[in-house]
Amino acid sequence: MKALLCTALGAALLLAPVGAAQTRPAGPPAKPKLVVLVAVDQFRFDYLTKFGGQFKGGLKRLLDSGAVFTNAHYEHMPTVTAVGHSIMLTGAMPSSSGIVGNEWLDRNTGKQVTSVSDPAVKSLGVEGRGGASPHRLLVSTVGDELKMLGREKAKVIGVSIKDRSAILPAGRMADGAFWFDKPSGSFISSTFYFQQFPAWAAKFNESRVIDKFKGGLNYDKAAESNPGNDFVVAFAEAAIEGENLGRNGGIDVLTMSFSANDTVGHAKGPDSPEAASITLHTDKVLGEFFAFLDKRLGMSNVLVVLTADHGVAPMPEVQVQRRMPGGRMSEKTVLAAVQSALDEKYGHAEWILGKSGPAPYFDHALIASKKLDLEEVQSTAAAAVRKLPHIARVFLREEMRRGLAPSDFVGTRAQNGFFYLRASDLIVVPEPYWLFEEKGTSHGTPWNYDSHVPVIFMGPWIKSGKYANRIMVPDVAPTLSQILEVEPPSGAAGRVLTEILR
Ligand SMILES: [Zn+2]
Numbered sequence: 001m002k003a004l005l006c007t008a009l010g011a012a013l014l015l016a017p018v019g020a021a022q023t024r025p026a027g028p029p030a031k032p033k034l035v036v037l038v039a040v041d042q043f044r045f046d047y048l049t050k051f052g053g054q055f056k057g058g059l060k061r062l063l064d065s066g067a068v069f070t071n072a073h074y075e076h077m078p079t080v081t082a083v084g085h086s087i088m089l090t091g092a093m094p095s096s097s098g099i100v101g102n103e104w105l106d107r108n109t110g111k112q113v114t115s116v117s118d119p120a121v122k123s124l125g126v127e128g129r130g131g132a133s134p135h136r137l138l139v140s141t142v143g144d145e146l147k148m149l150g151r152e153k154a155k156v157i158g159v160s161i162k163d164r165s166a167i168l169p170a171g172r173m174a175d176g177a178f179w180f181d182k183p184s185g186s187f188i189s190s191t192f193y194f195q196q197f198p199a200w201a202a203k204f205n206e207s208r209v210i211d212k213f214k215g216g217l218n219y220d221k222a223a224e225s226n227p228g229n230d231f232v233v234a235f236a237e238a239a240i241e242g243e244n245l246g247r248n249g250g251i252d253v254l255t256m257s258f259s260a261n262d263t264v265g266h267a268k269g270p271d272s273p274e275a276a277s278i279t280l281h282t283d284k285v286l287g288e289f290f291a292f293l294d295k296r297l298g299m300s301n302v303l304v305v306l307t308a309d310h311g312v313a314p315m316p317e318v319q320v321q322r323r324m325p326g327g328r329m330s331e332k333t334v335l336a337a338v339q340s341a342l343d344e345k346y347g348h349a350e351w352i353l354g355k356s357g358p359a360p361y362f363d364h365a366l367i368a369s370k371k372l373d374l375e376e377v378q379s380t381a382a383a384a385v386r387k388l389p390h391i392a393r394v395f396l397r398e399e400m401r402r403g404l405a406p407s408d409f410v411g412t413r414a415q416n417g418f419f420y421l422r423a424s425d426l427i428v429v430p431e432p433y434w435l436f437e438e439k440g441t442s443h444g445t446p447w448n449y450d451s452h453v454p455v456i457f458m459g460p461w462i463k464s465g466k467y468a469n470r471i472m473v474p475d476v477a478p479t480l481s482q483i484l485e486v487e488p489p490s491g492a493a494g495r496v497l498t499e500i501l502r
Pocket residue numbers: 041042080081082262309310
């Protein structure tokens with residue numbers, strides 16, 4: 001090992017340019033004026049290899065001039081939207097960030113909550129919607145670090161169709177996060193960020209600029225298909241103009257997440273013509289967006305990162321035709337097996353208080369009142385679930401607390417996704433290609449089709465090319481911190497991707 005290190009060091013010294021400090025060639029601008037995170041909701045890495053030949057717009061530009069990681073994975077489960085988006089600019093696993101799912105049971109209130117639901121704040125833009133904020137996110141984002149450093153002004157804005165996808169990448173100190181309200185066809189926000197809805201955003205909503213994209217569809221359908229991505233780009237451009245992003249004298253951050261790809265993928269599957277169509281549409285709108293940035297700021301001042309929050313499984317029916325494993329089972333079957341096993345052993349009661357997918361949250365007060373041992377109850381329930389067909393693994397919360405998941409990649413991903421106070425009593429992993437959905441397809445498992453996503457950096461600070469080494473999405477945030485010269489976010493678990501830095 002020592003010898004290896006010496007050799008590597010020797011090679012590095014040999015490669016270092018002589019007199020680099022004195023005669024540094026004219027390089028890129030010291031730092032970006034704007035960092036743009038582009039998240040595509042449910043984007044398998046292989047969409048790039050499968051449809052890449054047809055790209056003409058922004059995805060082509062990213063593939064041609066960016067640093068493209070071909071082996072980037074998430075290293076946690078469940079691989080769902082809130083968790084993926086919480087990782088992109090925090091670099092933090094759910095075990096640190098506290099974002100353990102799209103929804104979970106809040107043990108303090110006994111109520112089911114979402115990753116961003118917040119009864120302490122009110123909606124703005126349209127009144128009377130549920131309040132939402134990043135108050136459950138326990139760690140900092142790259143944007144938060146820029147602001148905490150206070151070296152220069154930094155504005156941070158998040159935009160998406162989904163509230164969680166706008167809120168979680170932007171972070172707690174963000175100047176605003178905006179998401180789409182389907183009934184009104186408007187982008188809205190919450191009093192977490194400001195007491196008054198920004199004038200530029202109100203003007204955008206009043207202008208009905210998005211109506212020209214929606215064709216004959218209503219806002220619901222439009223937001224969940226190709227036009228939804230036009231909505232996000234149109235609003236992001238309005239945000240850049242309204243907040244003067246990239247021209248505030250420091251480094252600004254814009255996060256944008258395309259949600260429609262996820263809705264289409266769930267309904268039609270990754271092998272459908274619809275998945276191809278929305279991928280090509282994403283390429284087109286990103287091309288238009290980059291052209292906008294180029295004209296306004298010059299792309300040489302912009303650092304772009306593209307990634308996805310998770311992949312997706314093929315349709316089970318398609319898998320069966322391929323002679324591959326796969327099929328459907330119901331969440332209800334899992335929950336019913338738990339209920340009846342606990343009834344049988346301890347007497348009838350309402351054991352299950354909440355759920356996150358197929359993962360049940362038990363009534364701990366009830367278990368305590370019956371003077372039962374919590375781990376033994378979990379063990380009884382787990383034994384019943386393990387007897388069901390096509391269940392690969394069942395982990396117990398109390399075992400996970402002691403770090404007892406097996407050390408293979410499935411166990412590691414479960415452990416990285418585990419945050420005790422918010423964890424379900426059982427963590428259930430189906431066999432590869434098996435789904436808990438009755439129709440369509442989904443994601444959420446630790447299997448690689450759910451964890452393998454694109455990671456592409458583009459900008460003058462980046463060495464373009466293809467990188468086949470294994471990285472994880474939590475490496476993105478510390479890499480950005482390095483380029484921007486700010487602290488790594490508080491929970492960042494990854495490394496700096498030094499191989500791409502110029
Ligand atoms: Zn998602």
